[in-house]
Structure formats: structure tokens, C-alpha cells
Amino acid sequence: MTSDEREPDSPEDVVRVRYGARIAAVLEREPVWARDFDDLAYEGRRLFGELFGTFLLVLAGAGAAVLETATHGQIGRAASVTAPALTVLAVILFMGAVSGAHLNPIVSVAFALRGDFAWRRVPAYIAAQCVGAALAALVLKAAFGDVAYLGATVPGPGFTATQAFVIEALLSLGLVSTILGTASSAQNIGPLSAVGVGAYIAQAGLWAGPVSGASMNPARSLGPALVSAHWHDFWIYLTAPTVGALVAVAAAYILRGPGGGPSGSRAAQGTLRPPSVEHR
Incomplete structure (x- = not known):
């Protein structure tokens, strides 16, 4: 018996011989963008993208609140709520394909x-987002001092914690519904999803910002709270957005059925290759 004809020496070899060709065939049928996402060589790039993007978002969102206090109101509320919205729009357009x-x-x-x-990717993504938010708060503290608790989100004057919780949950429901909806193949609007998400963030801040600060983002609230050590009512901004997101997922199931389709997966995962390569 030649070396090529020998029986496999271990159970692992048996599996490799028996199923290797089948696994290779499955991977060959898998879209290129999906194979790229399974490649851990890109993971650091994606995590850096989440860190960098969240850094820019919190820098604009919390920074607007800091500068509004530092300049004694020269930055109006309209500017403070549209700044993070425009930042999100820009970030989605310039690095959404990465992460x-x-x-x-x-x-x-x-x-x-x-x-x-x-x-399995969720914990690292969340960690990167929280680190980016904290770094933004550190930059604001280094530049302006501990002004306005570095833009920490708290219920507005005259509003209760319960009111802030309800508003944050409802705003988060709308935000996640917008993101999941524009990412689905039903709408198929591609880069215009950035406009939809940015527009929602702006309008949410315009009508509800005075109640809760319109955070809709636990990482955005965590960064300033962590650096300024101001944890007043932080629980609202951790739990209410989560509740809103869960309801949004249920609503998406009712509206469009289960997820996992190519359009939603590409929106969630990004693709590091241009479409001309992706569809070869």
C-alpha cells in the first residue's frame, strides 16, 4: 500500500478526508463578501472602524453639549442635535463597508x-464602541475640562426618570426600526440608508432631546459618564435603548419575517470588496 493509499491515522483525518471536499464545495458557493467576513484577518480593521466611528459620533454628540455650556449657549439646540446626526450619516458613508x-x-x-x-462578534463590537466613546470623552476633558459632565445624558429639567425612560425606549424603537428597515432587501436603498438614519437621529433630538437627551445609544452615554464619574440616572440609558431595540426586532419580524437575507447581512457586516469583485 502506497503512502497515498494509507488509511487515515486519526479520527480527525477521517473527517477531513470524508467531509473536506463537501465543506470546500459549500465555501465555494458562499458569496465572496461572506467569505471575507469569516476571515479573521479583517477583524482588527472592523473593530478599529467601530472604535473610530463611535469616537467621532460621541465627539460630536457630547462635544456639542460641552461647547453649548462653554460658550454660554452660542451653540443652539438645533446645532447640538443635528451634529451627531450628520456625523452618523458621514460615518456610514465613509466606513460602513468595512464594519x-x-x-x-x-x-x-x-x-x-x-x-x-x-x-460571536457582538462582544468585541460592543467593546470597541465603548472604548471609542470613552476616548472621545477623554479628548473633550483634555480640551475643555469637566464641563457639563462631558455631555453626559440625563433627564432634562422638569422631567422625571420615568418620562426619560419611556422616551429613550420609544426613540430607540424608531432608530433600530429605521436601521433594520433600510438595511432590508424590501427597501433596497443602499447608501441612502445613511440619509434615513441620520434624518431619524436629527428629528428625534429635535422633538425629544429636552426630555432625555435623545441618546438612543448605551455607548454614547457610557463614555461621558465613565470619564466624568457622573452616573446619575445612567441606568435609563442602558436599559431603555435595549428595550426599544428588542421591540424593534419583534416589529421587523412582523413586517418582513425572519432576517438573515443577503441585503441585511451585507448591511450588518460590511464588505471590504467593491461590488465588481463581490459578484464575480
Whole structure:
């Protein structure tokens, strides 16, 4: 018996011989963008994208509140709520293809619940988002001092914690619904999804910002709270967005059925290759 004809020496070899060709055939049929996402060589790039994108978001969102206090109101509320919205729009456009531009723990969890994003990637994404938010708060503290608790989100004057909780949950429901909806193949609007998400963030801040600060993002609230050590009512901004996201996932199931389709998965995961290569 030649060396090529020898029986496999171990159970692992048996599995490799018996199923190797079958696994290779499955991987060959898998879309290129999906194979790229399974390649851990890109994972660091994706995590850096989430860190960098969240850093820019919190820098604009918390920074607007800091500068409004530092300049004695020269930055109006309209500017302070549209700044993070425009930042999110820009970040989705310039790096959404790398990581999916979640920028928000509840978005990562929602995509995972929909089957568009692997659960094993969620903890690292959330960690990267929280680190980016904390770095933004540190930059603001170094530049302006501990002004306005570095933009920490708290219930507005005259509003109760219960009112802030309800508003944050409802705003988060709308935000995650917008993200999941524009990512689905039913709408198929591609880069215009960035406009939809940015527009929602702006309008949410305009009508509800005075009640709760319109955070809709546990990482955005965590960064300033952590650096300024101001944890007043932080529980609202951790739990209410989560509740809103869970309801949004349920609503998405009612509206469009289960997730996991190509369009939603590409939106959640990003693709590092241009379409001309992706579809070869």
C-alpha cells in the first residue's frame, strides 16, 4: 500500500478526508463578501472602524453639549442635535463597508437577533464602541475640562426618570426600526440608508432631546459618564435603548419575517470588496 493509499491515522483525518471536499464545495458557493467576513484577518480593521466611528459620533454628540455650556449657549439646540446626526450619516458613508458602522451596542444586538450578524462578534463590537466613546470623552476633558459632565445624558429639567425612560425606549424603537428597515432587501436603498438614519437621529433630538437627551445609544452615554464619574440616572440609558431595540426586532419580524437575507447581512457586516469583485 502506497503512502497515498494509507488509511487515515486519526479520527480527525477521517473527517477531513470524508467531509473536506463537501465543506470546500459549500465555501465555494458562499458569496465572496461572506467569505471575507469569516476571515479573521479583517477583524482588527472592523473593530478599529467601530472604535473610530463611535469616537467621532460621541465627539460630536457630547462635544456639542460641552461647547453649548462653554460658550454660554452660542451653540443652539438645533446645532447640538443635528451634529451627531450628520456625523452618523458621514460615518456610514465613509466606513460602513468595512464594519457595517453599527456605532451602537443595541444595533449590534439587533442585527444578531435578526440573524444578520454573528453573535460571536457582538462582544468585541460592543467593546470597541465603548472604548471609542470613552476616548472621545477623554479628548473633550483634555480640551475643555469637566464641563457639563462631558455631555453626559440625563433627564432634562422638569422631567422625571420615568418620562426619560419611556422616551429613550420609544426613540430607540424608531432608530433600530429605521436601521433594520433600510438595511432590508424590501427597501433596497443602499447608501441612502445613511440619509434615513441620520434624518431619524436629527428629528428625534429635535422633538425629544429636552426630555432625555435623545441618546438612543448605551455607548454614547457610557463614555461621558465613565470619564466624568457622573452616573446619575445612567441606568435609563442602558436599559431603555435595549428595550426599544428588542421591540424593534419583534416589529421587523412582523413586517418582513425572519432576517438573515443577503441585503441585511451585507448591511450588518460590511464588505471590504467593491461590488465588481463581490459578484464575480
